[in-house]
Amino acid sequence: MSQHPTYQELVLEDRVHGSIYTDSRIFEEEIDRIFHRGWVYVGHESEISGRGDYCTRFVGRQPVILVRGEDDEIRVLMNRCRHRGAVVCPYERGTAKLFTCAYHAWTYRNTGSLLAVPHDERYDSSFDKADYGLTMAPRQATYRGFVFASLAPEGQPFDAYLGRGPRRELDLFTDLAPDGKVLATAGVHKYAYPGNWKLQVENNVDAYHFNFVHKSFWQIMNKRGGVRMDSLGTAASAGRIRNLGNGHVGWDYRPLQEKAGQRAISNHPKTPPWQQEYFDLLIDVHGAAKTAELITASPAHVFVFPNLALIGSQIRVMQPKAVNHTEVFVYPTLLGGAPEEFNSRRIKAHEAFYGPAGGGATDDLEIFARLDTGLHADVDPWVLMARGLGKEELDLDGFLSGQITDELGSRTILHHWRDVMSGIAQ
Amino acid sequence: MITRSEVERFLYMEARLMDGHAYDEWFGLWTDDARYWIPCNTDDHDTRTHVSLVHEDHEGLIDRIARLKSGAAWSQDPTSRLCRVVSNIEFADCEGPECEVHSVFNLTAVRRGRTDIIAGRNLHRLRRVGDSLAMVSKTVWLVDNNEVMNNLTFLI
Numbered sequence: 180m181s182q183h184p185t186y187q188e189l190v191l192e193d194r195v196h197g198s199i200y201t202d203s204r205i206f207e208e209e210i211d212r213i214f215h216r217g218w219v220y221v222g223h224e225s226e227i228s229g230r231g232d233y234c235t236r237f238v239g240r241q242p243v244i245l246v247r248g249e250d251d252e253i254r255v256l257m258n259r260c261r262h263r264g265a266v267v268c269p270y271e272r273g274t275a276k277l278f279t280c281a282y283h284a285w286t287y288r289n290t291g292s293l294l295a296v297p298h299d300e301r302y303d304s305s306f307d308k309a310d311y312g313l314t315m316a317p318r319q320a321t322y323r324g325f326v327f328a329s330l331a332p333e334g335q336p337f338d339a340y341l342g343r344g345p346r347r348e349l350d351l352f353t354d355l356a357p358d359g360k361v362l363a364t365a366g367v368h369k370y371a372y373p374g375n376w377k378l379q380v381e382n383n384v385d386a387y388h389f390n391f392v393h394k395s396f397w398q399i400m401n402k403r404g405g406v407r408m409d410s411l412g413t414a415a416s417a418g419r420i421r422n423l424g425n426g427h428v429g430w431d432y433r434p435l436q437e438k439a440g441q442r443a444i445s446n447h448p449k450t451p452p453w454q455q456e457y458f459d460l461l462i463d464v465h466g467a468a469k470t471a472e473l474i475t476a477s478p479a480h481v482f483v484f485p486n487l488a489l490i491g492s493q494i495r496v497m498q499p500k501a502v503n504h505t506e507v508f509v510y511p512t513l514l515g516g517a518p519e520e521f522n523s524r525r526i527k528a529h530e531a532f533y534g535p536a537g538g539g540a541t542d543d544l545e546i547f548a549r550l551d552t553g554l555h556a557d558v559d560p561w562v563l564m565a566r567g568l569g570k571e572e573l574d575l576d577g578f579l580s581g582q583i584t585d586e587l588g589s590r591t592i593l594h595h596w597r598d599v600m601s602g603i604a605q
Numbered sequence: 606m607i608t609r610s611e612v613e614r615f616l617y618m619e620a621r622l623m624d625g626h627a628y629d630e631w632f633g634l635w636t637d638d639a640r641y642w643i644p645c646n647t648d649d650h651d652t653r654t655h656v657s658l659v660h661e662d663h664e665g666l667i668d669r670i671a672r673l674k675s676g677a678a679w680s681q682d683p684t685s686r687l688c689r690v691v692s693n694i695e696f697a698d699c700e701g702p703e704c705e706v707h708s709v710f711n712l713t714a715v716r717r718g719r720t721d722i723i724a725g726r727n728l729h730r731l732r733r734v735g736d737s738l739a740m741v742s743k744t745v746w747l748v749d750n751n752e753v754m755n756n757l758t759f760l761i
Contacts, residue, residue: 271751366656369753373743395675399668402626504754523653527660535754536643536658536761538672538701541680544756548717 190597192590193565197554199593200375200562205600206502213485213599214239214499216331218340218489221255221316223363223494223510224324225393226272231289234272237498238328243316244268245326248290249276255316255328256291265315278313287313322346323353324361325487335605341483344578348481352489354473358516363494365526368509368534372544374384374551376486376499376590379507382543383488383495384420384428384480384588386412388564389592392418392546396532396586411435411583418583421574425604426484426595428588431580433476435544440471453520482588492525494532502553509533509540564589607611607704607733609696612623615731615738616691616708623760624687628670639663640742643761646751656717658750658757673758680758682744687759691727705742714759721755723750 183204199205219238222245226234233246235258242258244267258266260280267278267287275292279286286295291313297528299306303360316328320337323346325336325507341349353361372379376580382388389412390397397408411418421433443458450458461470478491488495497507511529513522532539554562567585581587598604615634622631635641643658644650652660654682661669672678689712696706705728712723725747745761 208676365654367652368645368656368658369751370757371753392679395672395677395679398675398677399671403668472626513654518655526653526656530657530660534645534656534658534757536757538669541756541758542678545679545682 186597186601188371190593193568194561194563195589195593197557197560197562199505199596200377200550200554201502203502206375206499208600210239210499212602214595215241216329216334217605218318218320218329218335218337218482219485219487219497221319221326221328223361224253224321224326225360225362225364225512227253229274229275231274232272233268233275235266235268235270238316238330239499241265241330243328244278244313246275246289246291249288250290250573252290253319253321253326254291255319255326257314257316259314259332260285260404261293261311261313262296273495277480278435279481285311291315323349325349325394340425340605342424342427344421344429344576345427345481345483348429348479348483348489349425351476352479354465355461355477355479356516357457357464359464360515362513362515363510365511365513367468367523368537370509370535370540370544371500371504371505372547373503374505374547375502376497376505377596378547378550379497379505379543380482380485380488381592382547383482383490384430386418386420386430386594387584387586388412388414388543391402392542393539393540399538414582414584418599419574419580420583420587421576421581422571422579422584422587422591423481424578426592426599428482428591429578430480430583431476431574432478432480436475439477440473440475442444443474444471453518457514457521458520460518482592486590492529505547507540564593606698606700607702607731607738609694611738612704612706612731613694614662615700616694616706616727616729619740620689620691620710624689626681626684626687626759628673628760632666632670633689634740635663635666636734636739636741637663637668638741641666641745644750645744648746648750658747659745659761674703678758681754683716685714685756685759687715688713703730705730712761714756716756719755723757723761725750725761 189199215454221236227247230247230249233244235241236308244256244258247253258268260267262285263282265280265282267280277286284297290295293308317332318329320327364457388408400408417434421429421431477488486497492511496508563588567581571579571581613752641661645656645658691710692709693709708727714721725745728744730742732741
């Protein structure tokens with residue numbers, strides 16, 4: 180632990196020290212400072228649509244139950260019996276009125292309150308069940324169905340954390356559903372890789388890699404769709420990447436697809452019926468002008484620090500397990516109120532690229548493994564993120580913006596990371 | 606008429622082709638109305654509203670094979686070394702031109718110092734085509750289809 184460099188020394192303007200991806204001491208501090216104190220995405224309301232519905236998650240290393248109680252309130256409860264500490268819910272998801280610890284049968288309501296303690300006459304008379312409900316996550320907040328929690332009782336308020344940039348992306352993601360409800364009920368692809376969690380985090384908003392890592396995929400898609408899927412990730416692309424504050428990063432597709440919205444509302448002859456039907460439903464809800472605006476900006480593509488990304492149709496969650504072991508959960512979503520064929524195509528398009536047997540994300544995982552090996556060669560320990568540095572502009576929305584293949588994403592994320600790790604930011 | 610010994614020979618050959626990454630030869634076993642399905646999270650679900658690990662028709666298979674052969678499928682560079690046992694074949698000789706066969710497999714996949722054991726049940730629908738058999742559909746129920754998974758980019 181001698182001469183542990185400061186985070187200011189590890190994260191510079193244009194480069195970072197490779198040890199931020201490989202040093203297990205840094206990892207332990209990340210879990211503590213970022214995942215056990217800051218705001219962390221937990222789950223989506225649509226996963227627990229009925230009273231008593233629950234799913235179990237981890238906030239950092241800490242097991243929680245995301246549950247809709249009998250009172251219809253959504254709670255993030257620590258999944259730990261107040262008696263001896265066993266998880267009271269060992270299942271991934273389900274519906275329950277009660278959570279009973281299997282060890283000594285302490286039984287909790289789905290609101291968290293303690294209902295029954297067997298043979299409780301042997302406890303002191305001052306023992307009061309009201310004092311021993313399941314512990315609530317100290318803070319929780321929801322925006323457009325996305326539930327976040329913080330395990331610190333005090334800290335940055337949720338509204339300040341999320342900010343207007345990410346909120347707008349969550350709005351876009353949700354408003355694309357004709358009935359205003361995104362459904363994260365279509366299952367989940369779960370995969371792991373032997374590398375640091377930040378490798379996936381930065382990759383979420385790295386357009387530069389697409390043409391190289393995913394060549395095997397876009398070559399086929401180009402042939403099938405007659406589109407130049409590889410045009411997004413070149414220096415000539417009109418797409419933008421933006422610093423949304425607090426380590427959040429978004430892509431802005433609007434300059435790339437100015438005509439898409441107009442086309443959506445004008446019954447274009449080349450629009451297939453299943454898609455036009457969807458556009459028409461959106462027009463019914465939002466009107467033509469707003470629909471055109473939504474389609475021009477779509478799909479959402481945002482990373483919300485530290486563990487959530489919305490990418491196209493999916494909700495992606497990064498789960499750090501060890502310095503060199505990360506799990507990724509990818510939930511393709513359905514759009515409530517959209518035509519059946521629209522949603523089934525949405526699932527199919529997702530499957531082709533994502534998942535452990537898919538043709539895209541698996542190649543990212545391979546790259547993360549190669550990074551984890553390569554980063555241990557630390558004679559020259561530096562990792563570059565200089566692309567586009569100094570060329571950023573303030574865009575019309577007031578965000579610092581770069582060309583989409585710039586490394587503004589990594590800089591935004593890691594500079595915020597540095598500030599959180601060194602106690603300057605939360 | 607499809608006989609048990611024919612079915613056995615077919616399944617063992619398919620296993621050998623998959624183990625050897627013989628993509629074209631494996632693709633050649635499929636009929637044009639192919640359906641290749643590996644459910645995700647659970648053994649049975651509606652593929653229109655729930656994501657699969659693999660859910661492909663003939664066209665999807667063409668894309669999968671083309672990708673694996675592209676030289677840029679990094680998740681199979683280097684390729685996994687594979688060896689699988691196919692067993693517990695449940696099939697009695699059938700009179701018609703198509704039959705269903707249940708079997709199980711146990712696959713060892715070795716890549717870059719890591720060994721994975723992958724197991725599951727198969728349901729093949731086979732069709733008599735001339736002197737040989739062809740695959741109309743194949744469903745694979747992986748025992749770990751709801752677990753956090755590693756690389757599954759080889760043929761299963």
